[in-house]
Amino acid sequence: MLSTKLCGRSLENPTILASGILGVSKASIARMGKEGAGAVTLKSLCHEERKGHPGPNMFVIDGGMLNAVGLPGQGIDNAAKEFGRLDDLRIPVIGSVFGYTVKQFGEVTEKMAALKPAMIEVDVSCPHMDYETPFYADAASLAKITKLVKKKAKGIPISMKLSPNVHNIAELAKACEKAGADCITAINTASGMKIDIEVMKPILGNKTGGLSGPALKPIAVRCVYEIYKAVKIPIIGTGGVMDGKDALEMIMAGATAVGVGTAVYYQGPEVFRRITSEMKAWMKEHEITSLDDIRGVAHK
Amino acid sequence: MTGHAECKLRTELPKIFKVSRVAIEAKGHKSIFLSGTLDSKPGQFIMVWLPGVEEKPMAVSEVGAEEFAFCYHTLGPFTQACDKLKPGDKIGIRGPYGNGFGIREHAMVVGGGVGMSSVSTLIDALSNPLIINGARDKEHLLYLERFKGKQMTVCTDDGSAGKKEFTTDALKEALDANPNIRMVYTCGPELMMKKVVELCNERMVDCEASVERYMKCGFGVCGNCLIDDRIICTEGPVFSGLRLKEMQEFGTFARLKTGKKVPLSEYYGKA
Structure with a gap:
């Protein structure tokens, strides 16, 4: 009922653990599979080891979460040693990569591809990263990265993860598609800030951070809707999905699969099973047998 | 589908507390007391935010009616910044977090070094636990005053206070002498805890480690x-x-x- 085809791979269901949530160890991603996720995305890795930003890194506000973890990671070389390969788990694994320069995006992708993930997600859009230039806001830079990554991925499908902190996300998605992207992940977090009025300072160690959770969802749904109109490649709709109804909404906007991240905070790793059982119940009630029948239906 | 209603009500922001006092507990170990109340269970921890510095997890080491505390061992930049805190300073606290210990009687508590601070509210909550308190030497031992009057075995690596032996040796002797012990709690250096766990598993005594x-x-x-x-x-x-x-x-x-x-x-x- 929920089986989903994404870039040639069959997923048991359309829920995908979003990058940055618990995807640090092989044991933890295997566990997310057991918890009912259809696929898992690793925490993003680059060419070097990164400690990330000083704390506070993450907290929860009314209606969502703010984070500026700062992409800490052991780097692709250490990860390659620890993981060995990524195609020997029951669950499809999506490797997430980034770099500071276009060239580094290519180098990290090449090393990631050697681990044989099901897909490679390209994180061009972390809102609080010291990229050389804000790749995510410029169609020409995005096209350059897409082309290089596509070449280095050696046939493994790539998904470009886009930022909502732009005015023209559909155009940017189109530029990625034209440059060879197989998929679009939309969206990354929205840039935000929280100030504590007692100590009169921003709380995040990095001062600004990314907003996720329920407060992000309407923005994500709008972005997916606009991208669906502009491109033919599939979309992983990510942003504020908390329950089965949210996942269905994302699919009606045009998403093929649905990223789940912050919901793991609100409901624990069991959230995947909850989302899929709620989706099934709704579909049964509405006599819908396949997600293909409602994908993008909001555009009609 | 109740997800959304729960989410809108739930926040996890640092709450600002004022430092009420600072206590030196042992060499290199201090407690920071904060004015206010904290609803926590033994074994839980808090995220401590020093505005402009960093945020770190700390065990809740004391909980009173009007103040609570965390205890730390000065090691890096964060704890060095903690050393500069004085009464009246404002810091942020998130939590308490974590599952905490399951409280059971006929218990022993084995603490090593600053790990004693993670089991100290547990000791407060238990009616009459046997305590093993270990540190490298006399100067680094925590809470000798606080737990005076309780059944406490002290051991140090150099023998400058109590017995010159490891906490795990003291545990073995205590388990031999007290077959009615049903539960062992521990916090301290991980290799010490690993030995405690092995000992308890061998003897079929329940055990919890932080x-x-x-x-x-x-x-x-x-x-x-x-x-x-x-x-x-x-x-x-x-x-x-x-x-x-x-x-x-x-x-x-x-x-x-x-x-x-x-x-x-x-x-x-x-x-």
């Missing part, structure tokens, strides 16, 4: 504190001896700030 890893969010999302596939900040930090026996990383590997998996010795050197 495990530490590098933590960022405190609420089960970032993945930095994973041990095997378990999330320490929400599913721990307290785990049963039987669960720990199954964990391959317990007593062997930990992750640095970057997430890199390294031998425990390197973790304690760098983190």
Whole structure:
């Protein structure tokens, strides 16, 4: 009922653990599979080891979460040693990569591809990263990265993860598609800030951070809707999905699969099973047998 | 589908407290007392935010009617910044977080070094526990005054106070002498805890240990504190001896700030 085809791979269901949530160890991603996720995305890795930003890194506000973890990671070389390969788990694994320069995006992708993930997600859009230039806001830079990554991925499908902190996300998605992207992940977090009025300072160690959770969802749904109109490649709709109804909404906007991240905070790793059982119940009630029948239906 | 209603009501922001007093507990160990109340269970921890500096997890070491405290061992930049705190300073607290200890009587508590601060509110909650308090030497022993009058065995690595032996040797003797002990709680250096767990598992005595890893969010999302596939900040930090026996990383590997998996010795050197 929920089986989903994404870039040639069959997923048991359309829920995908979003990058940055618990995807640090092989044991933890295997566990997310057991918890009912259809696929898992690793925490993003680059060419070097990164400690990330000083704390506070993450907290929860009314209606969502703010984070500026700062992409800490052991780097692709250490990860390659620890993981060995990524195609020997029951669950499809999506490797997430980034770099500071276009060239580094290519180098990290090449090393990631050697681990044989099901897909490679390209994180061009972390809102609080010291990229050389804000790749995510410029169609020409995005096209350059897409082309290089596509070449280095050696046939493994790539998904470009886009930022909502732009005015023209559909155009940017189109530029990625034209440059060879197989998929679009939309969206990354929205840039935000929280100030504590007692100590009169921003709380995040990095001062600004990314907003996720329920407060992000309407923005994500709008972005997916606009991208669906502009491109033919599939979309992983990510942003504020908390329950089965949210996942269905994302699919009606045009998403093929649905990223789940912050919901793991609100409901624990069991959230995947909850989302899929709620989706099934709704579909049964509405006599819908396949997600293909409602994908993008909001555009009609 | 109740997800949304729950989410809108739930926040996890640092709450600002004023430092009420600072107490020197032992060489290099201080307690920071904060004015206010904290509804926490023994074994839980808080995220302590020093505005403009950093945020770190700390065990709740004392809980009173009008104040609560955390105790630390000065090691790096964060604890050095804690050393500068004085009454009236404002700091932020998130939490309490974590599962905490399951309270059972006929219990023993084994604390090593600053790990004593993680079991101190547990000792307060138990009616008459046997305590083993270990440190490298006399000057580094915590809470000798606080737990005076309780059944406490002191041991030091150099014999400058109490017996010159390891806490695990003292535990073995105590278990031999007290067959009615039903539960052993422990917090301290991980290799010590691993031995405690092994001893208890061999003798079929229930056991709980509080495990530490590098933590960022405190609420089960970032993945930095994973041990095997378990999330320490929400599913721990307290785990049963039987669960720990199954964990391959317990007593062997930990992750640095970057997430890199390294031998425990390197973790304690760098983190």
